[in-house]
Amino acid sequence: MTPEPNPSPSPISAASQGLASCHVCGKVSPVTVGHCPRCDTPLHLRKPQSLERTWAFLIAAVILYIPANTMPIMTVQGIGGAEKNTILSGVVRFWEMKSYPVAIVIFTASVLIPLLKVIALVWLCLAARGRSQTAPRSLSRLYHITELLGRWSMVDVFVVAILVCLVQLGAIMTITPGPAALCFSAVVILTMFSAMSFDPRLIWDRHHEKPNPSSSLPSLPTNE
Numbered sequence: 001m002t003p004e005p006n007p008s009p010s011p012i013s014a015a016s017q018g019l020a021s022c023h024v025c026g027k028v029s030p031v032t033v034g035h036c037p038r039c040d041t042p043l044h045l046r047k048p049q050s051l052e053r054t055w056a057f058l059i060a061a062v063i064l065y066i067p068a069n070t071m072p073i074m075t076v077q078g079i080g081g082a083e084k085n086t087i088l089s090g091v092v093r094f095w096e097m098k099s100y101p102v103a104i105v106i107f108t109a110s111v112l113i114p115l116l117k118v119i120a121l122v123w124l125c126l127a128a129r130g131r132s133q134t135a136p137r138s139l140s141r142l143y144h145i146t147e148l149l150g151r152w153s154m155v156d157v158f159v160v161a162i163l164v165c166l167v168q169l170g171a172i173m174t175i176t177p178g179p180a181a182l183c184f185s186a187v188v189i190l191t192m193f194s195a196m197s198f199d200p201r202l203i204w205d206r207h208h209e210k211p212n213p214s215s216s217l218p219s220l221p222t223n224e
């Protein structure tokens with residue numbers, strides 16, 4: 001009796017064949033060459049110290065998230081004197097002024113998205129270390145959403161810029177950015193670096209490393 005053919009053969013990774021894709025131009029070459037033949041970038045099977053870098057940027061972002069939310073992000077100079085607002089008190093103020101769309105945009109872009117990004121990256125790092133049972137396909141999707149949000153985080157910077165212009169035009173009150181604006185920009189940039197440092201292939205490596213009778217893939221070197 002002939003054995004049943006495996007309906008879904010395990011995919012063979014490039015890394016298991018000693019092939020590395022260049023981090024800069026994407027050209028696939030044998031890792032033994034050392035440098036990309038096209039652009040001379042050092043070749044690695046996986047981004048070197050990917051998780052360590054991701055954690056470092058993430059921890060820095062979390063630390064700066066505290067002053068970004070507790071220090072004043074803007075000073076509103078009106079007829080009744082100067083008023084300092086944090087992100088949340090600003091949201092409350094816009095809500096009270098019945099500027100609901102502005103309040104919702106600021107809350108989503110400045111509080112919710114950075115927080116969700118940090119949670120997603122922590123989850124991905126834990127999964128790459130084998131601390132989560134989530135399916136690799138879902139984790140991959142989570143990573144792509146996080147990366148996409150990284151690009152859209154620049155919305156926050158535009159929101160602040162547009163807001164300042166709009167209010168200055170009104171000539172009734174002036175808004176000047178406070179120290180939290182700087183911390184907040186740093187949070188956005190650090191979470192972007194964190195997402196860029198993460199190597200999503202680590203999730204699949206972890207998946208293939210699991211003892212699986214139908215697969216006979218060699219275990220992969222995770223670094224250089």
Ligand SMILES: [Zn+2]
Nearest residue numbers: 022025036039
């Ligand atoms: Zn290259």
